[in-house]
Amino acid sequence: MNVMTEKTLEEAVSTRMSGEPNEAIKMKGEKVTVHYGEKQALFGVDLDVREKQVTALIGPSGCGKSTFLRCLNRMNDTVPSARVGGKITLDGEDIYDRAIDVVELRARVGMVFQKPNPFPKSIYENVAYGPRIHGLTKTKADLDGVVESSLKKAALWNEVKDRLHEPGTGLSGGQQQRLCIARAIAVSPEVILMDEPCSALDPIATAKVEELIDELRQNYTIVIVTHSMQQAARVSQRTAMFHLGYLVEEGATDKMFTSPDDKRTQDYITGRFG
Ligand SMILES: Nc1ncnc2c1ncn2[C@@H]1O[C@H](COP(=O)(O)OP(=O)(O)OP(=O)(O)O)[C@@H](O)[C@H]1O
Numbered sequence: 001m002n003v004m005t006e007k008t009l010e011e012a013v014s015t016r017m018s019g020e021p022n023e024a025i026k027m028k029g030e031k032v033t034v035h036y037g038e039k040q041a042l043f044g045v046d047l048d049v050r051e052k053q054v055t056a057l058i059g060p061s062g063c064g065k066s067t068f069l070r071c072l073n074r075m076n077d078t079v080p081s082a083r084v085g086g087k088i089t090l091d092g093e094d095i096y097d098r099a100i101d102v103v104e105l106r107a108r109v110g111m112v113f114q115k116p117n118p119f120p121k122s123i124y125e126n127v128a129y130g131p132r133i134h135g136l137t138k139t140k141a142d143l144d145g146v147v148e149s150s151l152k153k154a155a156l157w158n159e160v161k162d163r164l165h166e167p168g169t170g171l172s173g174g175q176q177q178r179l180c181i182a183r184a185i186a187v188s189p190e191v192i193l194m195d196e197p198c199s200a201l202d203p204i205a206t207a208k209v210e211e212l213i214d215e216l217r218q219n220y221t222i223v224i225v226t227h228s229m230q231q232a233a234r235v236s237q238r239t240a241m242f243h244l245g246y247l248v249e250e251g252a253t254d255k256m257f258t259s260p261d262d263k264r265t266q267d268y269i270t271g272r273f274g
Pocket residue numbers: 036039041059060061062063064065066067068079081225
């Protein structure tokens with residue numbers, strides 16, 4: 001875990017990327033519980049995700065951040081022992097309703113993982129895959145256009161435009177992660193979930209991805225799990241602090257990092273535990 005002194009914390013908050021907050025609620029979790037078999041991992045979490053803002057989920061290891069994140073696009077459905085309770089809505093619609101098509105939900109709520117995981121295919125094919133299986137484009141020219149615009153939005157186009165047919169796995173780690181972001185963007189998601197997207201990247205690649213996250217916020221709602229307090233302070237507008245499966249508190253990032261209400265948040269962000 002990153003230990004931050006009060007001073008570096010203040011610096012991170014003051015250099016945080018700014019912007020006018022949008023108060024619309026895109027996703028809403030109400031009394032969310034998760035059990036893995038007998039073990040309960042989340043206890044009645046109530047958390048709103050605001051539209052076109054970055055919400056950071058922070059807290060010590062094992063406190064349920066990834067579990068909550070994975071509830072937002074039903075990735076926990078793929079874990080046989082997982083049982084999800086409570087309610088989660090996307091634009092007011094219950095995503096756990098029987099009528100929901102999970103494949104379509106995961107296109108609307110995309111995900112970027114901790115370790116860049118491009119398919120063992122070309123750069124072009126990595127991005128084209130989603131639009132193709134979702135039938136989003138009619139012609140090859142349309143598909144080429146989506147691939148180009150997705151790579152541009154992921155700030156990768158200039159680096160790969162002359163090698164689109166080379167393997168995605170041949171890119172650097174930071175480029176691979178931006179490729180995974182382009183792949184998520186290609187199906188026009190509304191929400192992008194990111195589970196520690198920079199933990200496998202060096203500081204320069206991390207800075208690029210952080211800049212990209214700030215740009216993406218103009219068009220997408222983002223929820224990011226991070227262990228880096230500097231990163232949460234730099235990229236997010238809202239921060240939610242988890243501890244032992246409970247949501248301790250949630251609020252504007254500036255406030256959470258300067259005068260949190262709960263002592264556990266204060267202790268965690270200043271490196272006293274975790
Ligand atoms: N597939 C699983 N099967 C059983 N238990 C799990 C599974 N996934 C997570 N857990 C447990 O649920 C709890 C919450 O885990 P989770 O990964 O959500 O925490 P986290 O806050 O994201 O942790 P970290 O910061 O270390 O990634 C932990 O006790 C973990 O061991």
